[in-house]
Amino acid sequence: MELNLIERLIVMNPLRSFLQRVFEIPMLKRMSEERIYNLCLEIGAGRGTGAIAILNTFRPERIIAIDIDPRNIERAKRLLKGELKERIEFRTGDAMALDFPDQSFDAVFSTGVIHHLEDWKKGIREVSRVLKPSGDFFFEEPLRPFLESLPVRILTRHPEGGMFSLEEFKKVLEEAGLYIKKIKTLNQIAVAGVARKEHPSVNPLVSP
Template identity: 40%
Template sequence: MRAAIQRRYEAPLLKRLGGTVDGEHVLEIGCGQGVGTQIILEQFGAAHVTAIDLDPAMIDRARERLRDHGDKVALRTGDAEHIDAPDDSFDAVFDFGIIHHIPNWRASIEEVHRVIRPSGRFYFEEVTSHALARWSYRTFLEHPEHDRFGAFGFVHELETQHLHVGDRATTRFFGDFVIGVATNHDS
């Protein structure tokens, strides 16, 4: 179900907001089983994707899913709060709903900003505190309980980190999600 939503809804919306990444070197944080990485390659046109996840088992699953993409993909265990890459390493970074899982989510935004080249883009789909307060999220899913963000708070933090969103963000499903694209305004 999650993969279908990413492919049929989130990816087209993100493309409308920020365009494709044809021929670019991209990072995906929290790649899980590799669905987002596959979308970045096939729908956004990335030349190369470096994809990280905290869980080595997820990296193994992603490796299996993405085996046909060969050297266009580099998969490794990694932490969005401490991205193992030099400054200005990527043309774009994608976040398909991982930052709301990170207790120190601001540190992950700082890291995203650090690794995106000037004028590079940050594509994000995030779950807000509004959704996390719902009974279903509290009962069936595990998330940090403190310092959660709403759509405005998330976009404000991006802007604070010189990741300019402007009118390229929207909320969906009664404010449960914030989806958008920010551009690194450092020069």
């Protein structure tokens, strides 16, 4: 679902980019066990600065970043100069119907996107489908109690099918074959972490 005007103003501005660069993406990096990811996918790229922060922080070979809103993709493409042109590709696409073959990516990133999907479970299944075996899914999402709070309901617009509690989120990840490696929660407001497409029993050194 596309953002309403107020959320566009919140998300599509330099402060949001700054927070992604200095706080969110480095936090996800600390959860990564220093793994190397060659090809990454970002779903819901917004203004495109998240993909650049992922590139600079995780140092993959390449990132493909998609967004449902062609205006965002046009804007993001304007960021591509020099080396970035070779390493980042922005394209329009739907996170609930990813236009990629199974097992394409080493890592998938979603910051604040799953809760915008009309069917968030479908989005999680798509993430799992396009991840390679033992690939990692990095996420950062607000939870249902926050999205249902009065100020958030008044100011923003979110699909009912995109809301989930922490327990629902973990359960659906697992049903999709994605097992939590690291997770941080901010009360019932938001969750961030990494889930791996690998059953914990496969690698006994890795804790569930």
